[in-house]
Amino acid sequence: MQKRIAVIGGGIIGATAAFYLGYLDQTQSLSVTLFDDDLGQATKAASGIISPWLSKRRNKRWYTLAKEGAAFYRKLVTDANLGTNVYQQTGTIVTRKDPNDLDSLFQEAEIKLRHTPAMRSVALLSSQDVGKRLPFLTNPPAGILVEGGAKIDGLHFVEALLDQAQKRHVEISRQRVFFDESGKLRTSKGLESFDKIIIATGAWMKGTLKPLNYLVKVRPQKGQLIDLTIKSKHYGGHLPVLMPESSSDIIPFEHDKLVVGATHENDGGFDLKPTSEARNRLLTNAKAFDQHLQMDQIDRVRVGTRAYTDDFAPFFGHLPDNPNILLGGGLGSSGLTTGPLIGYFLARAVVEDQLGVWDKYTKPISHYII
Numbered sequence: 587m588q589k590r591i592a593v594i595g596g597g598i599i600g601a602t603a604a605f606y607l608g609y610l611d612q613t614q615s616l617s618v619t620l621f622d623d624d625l626g627q628a629t630k631a632a633s634g635i636i637s638p639w640l641s642k643r644r645n646k647r648w649y650t651l652a653k654e655g656a657a658f659y660r661k662l663v664t665d666a667n668l669g670t671n672v673y674q675q676t677g678t679i680v681t682r683k684d685p686n687d688l689d690s691l692f693q694e695a696e697i698k699l700r701h702t703p704a705m706r707s708v709a710l711l712s713s714q715d716v717g718k719r720l721p722f723l724t725n726p727p728a729g730i731l732v733e734g735g736a737k738i739d740g741l742h743f744v745e746a747l748l749d750q751a752q753k754r755h756v757e758i759s760r761q762r763v764f765f766d767e768s769g770k771l772r773t774s775k776g777l778e779s780f781d782k783i784i785i786a787t788g789a790w791m792k793g794t795l796k797p798l799n800y801l802v803k804v805r806p807q808k809g810q811l812i813d814l815t816i817k818s819k820h821y822g823g824h825l826p827v828l829m830p831e832s833s834s835d836i837i838p839f840e841h842d843k844l845v846v847g848a849t850h851e852n853d854g855g856f857d858l859k860p861t862s863e864a865r866n867r868l869l870t871n872a873k874a875f876d877q878h879l880q881m882d883q884i885d886r887v888r889v890g891t892r893a894y895t896d897d898f899a900p901f902f903g904h905l906p907d908n909p910n911i912l913l914g915g916g917l918g919s920s921g922l923t924t925g926p927l928i929g930y931f932l933a934r935a936v937v938e939d940q941l942g943v944w945d946k947y948t949k950p951i952s953h954y955i956i
């Protein structure tokens with residue numbers, strides 16, 4: 587008899603978990619349903635940069651997870667047969683305002699490269715070199731090119747993954763579901779029992795687990811980014827991402843599309859309304875590098891809700907007293923980098939019916955859920 591598995595949440599964690607539940611379950615011993623209510627997802631709003639190596643963050647567990655998460659994309663893209671419309675390894679250019687800081691960072695990059703094949707190569711670029719790689723910039727900064735850096739479109743990425751999951755007999759159900767106090771799920775069919783459940787509800791996880799009397803220590807953060815069209819210029823889609831220090835990232839897509847973002851608004855909560863303040867701030871930041879950009883080139887503003895923990899680190903594992911309810915969340919602003927690997931680990935734990943040893947990636951779940 588098939589085991590019944592539920593995945594709650596169809597963002598990057600839930601979609602990857604659902605895909606691998608279908609992919610790894612070769613004997614079809616599982617009956618998998620993913621529930622997603624289509625509300626305010628972080629993943630769909632994000633145009634993501636996969637380039638954690640030169641981050642200023644000094645959290646070792648986070649770095650291990652992000653480094654392995656970035657490398658994991660190669661496997662995921664192959665396993666799920668994803669095209670370059672959803673994942674493009676175009677390189678990323680990381681800048682520092684102070685030339686001495688840039689030199690130190692380059693030394694750090696060269697050392698990291700020795701142990702990190704996914705970075706592929708690093709190069710110190712002058713402002714002119716950056717201008718050649720990003721020809722639409724009027725004021726290119728000097729920077730470090732990391733050839734292994736990549737960009738993804740969050741919406742297309744999860745759609746492609748869920749499409750592949752469905753081909754492997756995963757059912758996708760667009761609805762909000764709730765726990766009752768006994769651990770069953772209330773769905774449109776009534777109260778349903780599942781053998782195992784993966785919770786991947788992002789910023790909404792506090793509400794998901796409240797009926798089971800758990801307190802999840804995550805808070806929402808609003809993020810906005812702008813999509814622009816570059817006027818009358820057409821470049822190949824293979825341009826690298828610019829990651830300027832203390833400013834907004836500039837992500838070229840397709841031939842004449844730019845994405846600029848993102849904001850980090852702690853007081854924005856779950857609000858999904860675009861604001862003129864964010865629009866102005868992001869455009870001003872981008873104009874520091876391309877002075878020709880104008881307000882009328884903004885095609886749309888995207889808004890999403892990230893989930894943050896107190897130590898800004900993601901967590902995953904199982905509920906403190908219930909190994910059949912697994913969960914992952916608190917991904918913050920690097921969730922497109924860390925989320926797929928978490929989804930894969932959780933799916934493997936279900937398929938193999940064995941929990942992994944994950945303490946090199948995350949503190950115990952009891953740190954985040956009481």
Ligand SMILES: Cc1cc2nc3c(=O)[nH]c(=O)nc-3n(C[C@H](O)[C@H](O)[C@H](O)COP(=O)(O)OP(=O)(O)OC[C@H]3O[C@@H](n4cnc5c(N)ncnc54)[C@H](O)[C@@H]3O)c2cc1C
Nearest residue numbers: 595597598599623628629635763788809890920921922923
């Ligand atoms: C503007 C912006 C830019 C970003 N840029 C980057 C970047 O450059 N690089 C990077 O690595 N990361 C980036 N991120 C972060 C990244 O997008 C998130 O950390 C990640 O996508 C979170 O994924 P998740 O699966 O945990 O949650 P989500 O994507 O939020 O998915 C959770 C889903 O669960 C659903 N749900 C909740 N409760 C229920 C319920 N009871 N029943 C059914 N469904 C439910 C929600 O509606 C949602 O669809 C960015 C985020 C934003 C907002």
